[in-house]
Amino acid sequence: MRNVSASHARYVGRNSVLFLLLALTAALIWPAFGSSARLLADEADAAAAPAADAAAPAAEGAAVTPVQSRSFLAYIARACGWFWGPAFLLVSFILVALIMMNLLQVRRDVLLPSQFVEEFEQKLNAKDFQGAYEFARSDSSFVARVLAAGMGRLSRGYEEAVEGMQEAGEDENMALEHRLSYVALIGTIAPMMGLMGTVQGMISSFDVIAQSTVSPKPSQLADGISTALVTTLIGLVLAIPAMVFYGILKNRIQRLVLEIGMVSEGLMGRFATVGKNKT
DSSP states (O other): OHHHHHHHHHHHHHHHHHHHHHHHHHHHHHHHHHHHHHHHHHHHHHHHHHHHHHHSOGGGOSOOOOOOOOOHHHHHHHHHHHHHHHHHHHHHHHHHHHHHHHHHHSSHHHHSOHHHHHHHHHHHHTTOHHHHHHHHHHOOSHHHHHHHHHHTTGGGOHHHHHHHHHHHHHHHHHHHHHHHHHHHHHHHHHHHHHHHHHHHHHHHHHHHHHHOSSOOOHHHHHHHHHHHHHHHHHHHHHHHHHHHHHHHHHHHHHHHHHHHHHHHHHHHGGGTTHHHHHO
16 A cells, blocks of 8 residues: 555656646746747838838938837847757756756655654564565665665674665765756856857957958947857856755755664664674
């Protein structure tokens, strides 16, 4: 019955993660679609404006150039272009997914469930060591795997059991840190992507200056400068939250791993005389 409820809980947890990721993806994509639509509308209005001005009577005087109004997101989308826009969007999706996965995984209820510890201790108190071992093997939590590894080596003595627990703990800790390291990797790569976009934008602006026989207008240099500034901004916007979450989750992992080690050693401490009784 416990295995069925645990499987159901894991199934609900996976569906919850997928739902959150889809919701965040929709929240990120929808403004981009809205910005693109507004940008196309602005360009259509700009193309229709000269025709309307030409049809106006000459008596009304010179036509005033209309000022285009567009949202900040539309400006960002146009400055990023066809390459940097999808690239940063993909990195942002991956970052959100990694942060959500780590937040759901690095929790005390997942790594060190109190219900498991209580039931495991009850079996030890009842001298049901085989039942405690099978119970630990059937659970997928961090502390359960550590205890299962220790009890699996009790026949060789308490020292071997402690060594098995340490090896299992290091393996589980490494798995958590490897998953978290991808968040730090994005925090390192995102500013480099922004810097590359900055260099590309500045090269584009200087190319306009080099090919122009007269002093270029500011509007001719605006595209390259916009790309340079916007890509730098997006790179920092992605890197700062990534490093913040990495630091928070790193500290949480270290604290929980230490607590798991203390709990598992306390539970297995009653077997400290196993090797001595055999000698």
